[in-house]
Amino acid sequence: MSETTSRAGVALRILPALLLTGLALVGPWIAPHTVDAPVAAPYAQPGSAAVLGGDQLGRDILSRVLAGGRELVLSALLVAVLVTGSAAILGAIGVVRPVVGRMVERTADLLMLLPAVLGILLVTLSWPGGGRFAVIAAAVVLGVPYAVRLAASAAAPVAEAGYVEAAAAGGERLWYLVVREILPNLRATLLALFGLRFVAAVYLVATAGFLQVGPQPPAADWALMIRENSPGILLNPWSVVAPSIAIGLLALSVNLAASALAPQTGRKAVTVL
Structure with a gap:
């Protein structure tokens, strides 16, 4: 496979994530109707007034789908960055300092x-005022324990490499070993981990929205739309199907993009003539 073909394949796998993420971010500005104004009868079928029909209050489903993804995308991105960064640092420190590593592992196990679901409820209900930041905090707390084990497993063989041991023997400080010697060699693992944690964050944030411990009505939010419109799914399936598809496609496309961007560490096949 030529380098040009390989780059084209990577670009094609990244493109859906870029398009969906971009659409979610600009969606509130391109929505055909205001998200809180009724334009049709409750659970109206798709028509000229509303392409995907109306929700339980007759609001335009398409407009609410376009406007309902921005907060989810931003929250999931922030969670994925915080979880991946925290796990990478804790995992690298843990393999360099075994005592810290054992403490991190025991905390992660607990x-x-x-x-x-219980973790989301505990954090959000005890957080003053609840809301989006409480959901983000809950998603980070729930995500780091799983991510730090993967990061530590990937960092262990790097920490045992000769150049890291030489740097440690030369008196280099802990942060130098972590930031300059270990983390740069974990790019493939961390990119894959970022994709996985983004997908997990999407589902955790969506779960919080479905439980109504995050965004509150009448906010346009994909998970909240599913909860609000589930009683009328037989009257207008698009009121539930459209936000469900949006959540699934977003998670899938970002995971594929992270996998495509991850450096390939395996050996390439060599053809013997």
Whole structure:
């Protein structure tokens, strides 16, 4: 496979994520109707007034789908960055300082025993005022324990490499070993981890929205739309199907993009003539 073909394949795998993320970010400005104004009868079928029909209050579903993804995307991106960065640093420190590593592992084991839904409820309901930041905090707390184990497993063989041991023997400080010697060699793992944590964050933030412990009505939010319109799914399926498809496509496309961007560490096949 030529380098040009390989780059084209990577670009094609990244493009859907860029398009969907960009559409979610600019969606509120291109929505054909205001998100809180009724334009049709409740659960109206698709028509000229509303391309995807109306929701439980007769509001335009297409407009609410376009406007309902921005906060989810921004929240999931922030969670994925915080979880991946925290896990990378903690995992690298843990393999360089075994005592810290054992403490991190024991804490991660305890946090992994906490069910996701219960963790969301505990954090958001105890957070002053609740809201989006409470959901982000809950998603970070629930995501780091799983991510730090993967990061530590990837960092362990790097920490045992000769150049890292030589740097440590030469008196280099901990942060130098972590930032300059270990983390740059974990790019492939961290990119893949970022994609996985973004997908997990999308589902956690969406779960919080479905439980109504994040965004509150009448906000346009994909998960909140699913909850609000589920009683009328037989009257207008698009009121539930459209935001569900949006959540699934967003998670899938970003995961594929992260996988495409991750450096290929395996050996290339060599053809013997």
